[in-house]
Amino acid sequence: MKNSLAEGLDFEDMFNLAPVSLWMEDYSGLKQIFDQWRAQGVSDLLSFLKEDPERLRLCSQSYKVLRVNQYTLDLFKAEDEETLKNRLSEVFRGDMLDSIMNELVALWEGVLSFETRSVNYALDGRRLDVQVRARVLPGYEQSWSRVLVSLEDVTAEVQSTVKLQRSEQYARDLFEYSPVSLWVEDFSVVKRLMDDVRARGITDFRTFLKVHPEFVTRCMQEIQVLDVNRQTLQMFGAESKQQLLQNLSKVFRGEMYDSFAEQLIDLWGGKLVQQREVVNYGLAGDVLHIHMEFAIMSSHAEKWGLVLLSLVDITARKKAEAYLEYLGKHDVLTQLRNRAFYTEELNRLSRKGPWPLSMLAIDMNGLKVVNDEHGHTAGDAMLRRMGEVLSKAVDAPACAARIGGDEFVVLLPGTDERGAVALQERILSLLELNNQFYPGHSIQVSMGHACGLEGTPIESIVQGADKAMYAEKARLYRDKERDRRVSSA
Numbered sequence: 001m002k003n004s005l006a007e008g009l010d011f012e013d014m015f016n017l018a019p020v021s022l023w024m025e026d027y028s029g030l031k032q033i034f035d036q037w038r039a040q041g042v043s044d045l046l047s048f049l050k051e052d053p054e055r056l057r058l059c060s061q062s063y064k065v066l067r068v069n070q071y072t073l074d075l076f077k078a079e080d081e082e083t084l085k086n087r088l089s090e091v092f093r094g095d096m097l098d099s100i101m102n103e104l105v106a107l108w109e110g111v112l113s114f115e116t117r118s119v120n121y122a123l124d125g126r127r128l129d130v131q132v133r134a135r136v137l138p139g140y141e142q143s144w145s146r147v148l149v150s151l152e153d154v155t156a157e158v159q160s161t162v163k164l165q166r167s168e169q170y171a172r173d174l175f176e177y178s179p180v181s182l183w184v185e186d187f188s189v190v191k192r193l194m195d196d197v198r199a200r201g202i203t204d205f206r207t208f209l210k211v212h213p214e215f216v217t218r219c220m221q222e223i224q225v226l227d228v229n230r231q232t233l234q235m236f237g238a239e240s241k242q243q244l245l246q247n248l249s250k251v252f253r254g255e256m257y258d259s260f261a262e263q264l265i266d267l268w269g270g271k272l273v274q275q276r277e278v279v280n281y282g283l284a285g286d287v288l289h290i291h292m293e294f295a296i297m298s299s300h301a302e303k304w305g306l307v308l309l310s311l312v313d314i315t316a317r318k319k320a321e322a323y324l325e326y327l328g329k330h331d332v333l334t335q336l337r338n339r340a341f342y343t344e345e346l347n348r349l350s351r352k353g354p355w356p357l358s359m360l361a362i363d364m365n366g367l368k369v370v371n372d373e374h375g376h377t378a379g380d381a382m383l384r385r386m387g388e389v390l391s392k393a394v395d396a397p398a399c400a401a402r403i404g405g406d407e408f409v410v411l412l413p414g415t416d417e418r419g420a421v422a423l424q425e426r427i428l429s430l431l432e433l434n435n436q437f438y439p440g441h442s443i444q445v446s447m448g449h450a451c452g453l454e455g456t457p458i459e460s461i462v463q464g465a466d467k468a469m470y471a472e473k474a475r476l477y478r479d480k481e482r483d484r485r486v487s488s489a
């Protein structure tokens with residue numbers, strides 16, 4: 001009775017029927033080469049082979065294929081064994097030479113069995129990545145004339161690995177070279193701290209933060225920054241990731257506390273994807289207005305272990321918006337408030353006060369004559385000087401505005417008539433100094449004031465100030481006309 005299924009099969013049958021590529025080879029030529037090199041004093045085979053590529057090629061050509069099995073013929077697309085042997089130069093080429101280096105070193109060092117990765121080529125040109133396992137057969141240890149080699153086709157595995165590596169590298173490149181500042185962070189400790197608060201029965205988290213502001217600071221300190229990209233270093237003025245990470249306290253400060261508190265409140269409510277505008281600081285201290293997008297990765301939603309932040313520098317946009325807002329409420333020439341702001345402020349004061357409310361109406365005398373005789377450049381210079389005087393004379397909450405070509409007003413909330421008169425005198429005093437400082441055309445103005453108590457229609461205050469100003473202007477022109485007549489007489 002047979003003891004096993006293999007009983008009755010000879011070695012030749014098992015060799016030929018094996019479901020793996022098998023090669024019976026003769027390495028005796030390689031051993032002779034090794035013996036010659038040893039006799040020449042070679043001790044470091046690896047360095048010796050690297051000195052001259054031809055030595056590696058000599059070794060590869062010393063192998064003699066004795067036979068292969070049917071699986072090998074199918075794998076390498078050979079019609080028969082003889083065809084394969086005659087075309088071995090097509091099989092063992094290219095990358096293969098680099099891969100046999102390790103097996104040569106192993107044999108040199110007396111290791112009679114080895115395993116390595118190599119590259120072969122089928123006769124139809126296909127590249128084959130193979131796992132090579134070789135063993136000098138027992139009884140042939142001295143001659144290496146019988147070596148059994150098995151090849152496992154791992155092309156699909158290698159291609160999959162390469163594809164994965166390329167995918168990972170692609171993702172890494174997208175992160176590293178993104179034109180947007182990217183941060184990878186770990187919020188897991190923040191999650192645990194917030195869970196502890198929830199476990200204590202706290203339901204009103206906003207009130208909790210107001211009572212315990214130190215909790216916000218603690219959470220900020222527990223955020224672990226895992227990685228940042230190149231754009232982040234550029235945005236914050238850091239020379240290296242290490243420099244940036246060691247100076248995070250300079251980056252996240254000031255206004256950041258309030259925005260981070262709001263971020264925590266959103267997280268408490270389950271909002272794991274957020275966007276908001278925040279203020280950060282560059283390492284040089286410069287203010288950075290940032291549009292931040294915050295997202296806890298869905299695969300880490302349970303513990304918040306992986307968070308991605310994208311930061312876009314909107315500082316330039318904010319400055320542009322601020323400038324546009326400034327232009328919308330300021331007179332470019334004098335730097336005072338403009339008529340739009342004046343109208344808006346009148347409406348606000350009529351509703352909210354504070355009372356009493358006083359107003360100065362101011363008109364520059366003789367500006368048209370300067371424009372006509374000396375040009376608008378000279379006239380504009382006088383307007384700028386008037387702006388300088390009013391900017392110096394008027395302190396908040398009062399405000400000065402240019403509402404027409406040579407017309408100015410000063411609004412004085414919470415100021416009675418005495419305060420209005422005092423400011424009027426201060427303006428005249430500063431004008432006198434200004435005229436002394438700037439040679440040429442002197443600035444002359446007509447001013448009038450009015451005051452109203454709570455309940456007084458705002459229009460009556462405006463009209464009262466205008467009426468007083470025009471009365472002053474009329475008086476000045478009467479005086480000039482009288483002086484002219486006296487001089488001519």
